[in-house]
Amino acid sequence: MKKGVILASILLFIIGCKENSETTSTLITGNKEITLEEIWDGTFSPERMNSLNSMNGDFYSLLNTDKETKATTVDKYSYKTLEKVETIVSSADLKDLDGFSSYSFNNDETKIILGTDFEKIYRHSYKGTFYGYDIASKKLTLIGKGIQEPVFSPDNKKVAYAKDNNLFIKDFSKNKITQVTKDGKKNSIIxxxxxxxxxxxxxxxxxFEWSNNSKYLAFLRFDETNVPTFSMDIVGNDLYPKQQVFKYPKAGEKNADVTLHMYAVSSKNSKKISLGDYEYIPRIKWSNDDNILVATTLNRHQNDLKLHTVNASNNNAKVLLNETDKAYVDITDNLTFLDDNSFIWTSEKDGYNHIYHYNSAGKLINQVTKGNWEVTNYYGFNKDKNTIYYQSVENGSTNRGVYSIGLDGKNKKLLTNENGQSSAAFSNNLNYFISTFSSSEIPPIYSLYSGEGEMLKVIKDNAKLKENLSEYKMSPKEFSTININGNDLNMWMIKPADFDESKKYPMLMFQYSGPGSQQVANRWNGSNDYWHNMLAQKGMVVVCVDGRGTGLKGADFKKVTQKELGKYEVEDQIAAAKKLAERTYIDEDNIGIWGWSYGGFMSTNCLLKGSDIFTTAIAVAPVTSWRFYDSVYTERYMQTPQENASGYDDNSPINYADKLEGNYLLVHGTGDDNVHVQNSYRMINALVEANKQFDMFIVPDRTHGIYKGKNTRLNLYTKMTNYIEENLNKKSDKSIEIKG
Known part of the structure; x- marks a missing residue:
């Protein structure tokens, strides 16, 4: 098919969706076979926009690499035209800096912090070398090496940063560094x-957060001295392994003692703030009052949340808002203060996640959004238009659209497509946004919209990817619902392109199933989707069902698994497998299930507790007992093992190892700092003690994602593919021939 025709059909789909929710697109099937090499070498990767940074006014910036000079640049673009306005800084003009890989502006965009030489710590954290760059004078100043999270003060005179578990402030005007804290120590005080x-x-x-007037620096102090230590051997390439040692509070164990402190820049004194009884301080944020900080606290069960106002001038604190829940209260970044210090807040208190408006004293003014659907993202408030922008699943839990609504809850408007998934990156002034739209059959399309929802220009359409995929043998996802245990559960199914209902096919189920998660969504393919399609074209039916406990269908549906992780979710997967097995084209003797992380916990339990329907399972990096996982996540849903021992043990696959009857492949990376390989080791021991045969694939030093190193993912998926070929295709009419 010609590229122009494809692009025209994509644009027609975008426009048509807003008028006709029935509009669909059909996947074109070619003859080429998908190979594992192609999945993991980027052949099917869509073009994406560089992560843009919204600037003041109608502008945004991008981090680019000059094709000719190879210099790194920060370039400024116009939202109106999408054209480059200027190059703000280029590494070619910086004699002391060969290149940089991160940047951040100060408030008035007269200065930039440039970062390089990064060293990863955990999933989100890293340390590196950072410089301050004055745009007008083009002067480059070293902030520090091996530092973390540098940020300008609002008055642009200073930068605060962390190093070696302590806080520092560098004053550019005086070229002086002040050490704010001095008690920092690894695995003790942060x-x-x-x-x-x-x-x-x-x-x-x-x-840590600067006050708006730059007079105060609020920060959290973590005393993890008494938190139990976890260690992992890192094999590496040396003669002797090294140990990674860090504090990791498992469920029911000691957490770090976290306290809030206020540092006064002028006096150089810090004061500890009293916030009453709490376990966690998951957020701090300054209000629009220069002296008022708002600190969020949670109890250990995470079902009692308080917003505290802290007056920096006298360090007094009082409760602004108190929200409780029978299960737990989610933490978000949606707290937004308006000019009058009233605030916008999101909550599930009516059973669905919605937007609320409170006055400065914490009294409810009105509930802005209402309905049996969930707000999935809050984008911001345009004070000039008195309008809120958000994303929701109003058009079905598998779809997401971008909306605007008045602060009073009136004049709601859909700004993007009705079907599929749309997200938005708004300009700072909320006059424009760049939409990312995709569906299960339309690859990501990046488009410029006005704040009123007028599509102004398609930026990237991925028409070339769509054209290339037309050469491959692929099947669309068939979306439906399946009634299981009294609930209509979202489901997708992928059948072979040459599907024959008179034949029998083995079935592989995929799921994650963690609280609030979603796998059945009308969005473009990820790597697993191509793998599932590859398996389908070799003669399998691949299915995904989002059972009870997953998200975007209301708090009751999501929180039904409280104190019983692995009970209702497993029941739903087993029941779904049995119901699907009643279909004439499903081989009831060859049904498998696989998952990663929480999904590995699920697939293991399903094989053990559902041995009458599941014959094969693959578990990658699984939790095998919630006693081994971290306190914050686990106790949010399970309380502590001391309070809920049966909830932990009745659903732990370790305690059901003797029930193994089918084929079981256990995969784990030994460098997993998240779900420790201890989980798999304990499962292995339980299986050995029960004299059960199984297969395992232990990957040295790999973290939870099992991706680092040459061919790691390709090797893993080859292993899993071969395992499915060998164990899930014994009696079906169609055999699976695996290539690549």
Missing amino acids: NGITDWVYEEEFAFVRA
Whole structure:
């Protein structure tokens, strides 16, 4: 098919979707076979936009590499035209810096922090060498080496940063460094940077914030002295392995003692802030009042959240808002203060995640969004238009659209496509946004929109990828629902392109199933989707069912698994497999299941507890007992093992090893700092003690994603493909021939 025809059909789809929710697109099937090499060498990767940084006014910036000089540049673009306005800085003009790989502006965009020589710490954290660059004078100044999270003060005179577990402030005007804290010590005291569990589960690293007037620096201090230590041997290439040692609070164990502190820049004094009884401080944020910080606290069960206002001038704190839940309260970054210090907040308190408006005293003004659907992203508030922008699943839980709505809850408007998944990257002033749209049959399309929802220009369409894929033998995902245990569960199915209903096919189920997650979504393919399609074209039916406990269908549906992780989710997968096995084209004797992480926990349990239907399972990096996982995630859903021993043990696959009857492949990386290989080792021991035969694939030094190193993912998926070929295709009419 000609590229022009494909592009025209894509554009027609975009426009038509807003008027006709029934509009669909059909996957064109060619003759080429998908190979594992192609999946992992980027053949099917869509073109993506560089991560853009919204600037003041109608502008954004991109980090680019000059094709001729190979210099790194920060370039400024116009939202109106999408054309480059200027190059703000180029590494070719910096004699002391060969290149840089990160940048951040100060508030008025007169200065930039440039970063290089990064060294990864955990999933989100890293340290590196950072410089300050003055745009007007073109002066480059070293901030520090081996530092973390440097950020300008709002008055542009200073930069605060962390190094070796302490906080520092560099004053550019005086070329002077002030050490804010001095008690930082590895595996003991951390100032201004989160510990492992906060970084992983509360998803932030920088735990310090400048006040708007630059007079104060609020920060968190972590005392992890009494937190139990976890260690891993890193084999590497040396004669002797090295040890990675870090503090990791497992469920029911001691957490770090976290406290809030206020540093006054002028007096150079820090004061500890009293916030009453709490276990966690998952967020701190300054309000629009220069002296008022808002700190979020949670109890250990995470079902009692408080917003505290802290007056920096006298360090007094009082409760602004208190929200409780029978299960847990989610942490988000949606707290937004308006000019009058009223604030926008998202909550599940009516059973679905919605947007609320409170006054400055914490009293409810109104609920902005309402309905039996979920707000999935909050983008911001345009004060000039008194309008909120958000993303939701109003058009079905597998779709996501971008909307605008008045602060009073009126004049709601869909700004993007009705079907498929749309997300938005707004300009700072919210006058424009760049939409990323995709569906299961339309690759990512990046388009420029006005804040009113007018599509102005297609930026990238991935028409070439669509054209290339037309040469391959592929099948579309068939979306439907399946009624299991009294619930209509979202499902997709991939059948062979030459599907014959009179024949029998082995079935492979894929799931994740973790609380609030979603795998059945109307979005473009990821790597696993191509692998699933490859298996389908070799003679399998591949299915994914989102059972109870998954997200975007209301709090009751999501939180039904509370205190029983692995009970209802496993029941749903087993019941779904049995119901699907009643279909004439499914070989009831050859049904497998696989998953990664939580999905590995699930696939293991399904094979053990559902041995009458599942014959094969692959578990990659699985949790095998929630007693081994971190405190914040696990206790959010399970409380502590001391309080809920049966919930932990009744659903732990370790305790059901003697029930193994089918084929079981266990995969884990020994460098996994998240789901420790201890989980698999304990499962292996249980299987050995039960005298059960199984297969395992232990990958040295790889972390939770099992991707680092040459051919790591290709090797893993070759292993899994061969395992499926050998064990899930014994009695079916069609045999699976695996290539590449």
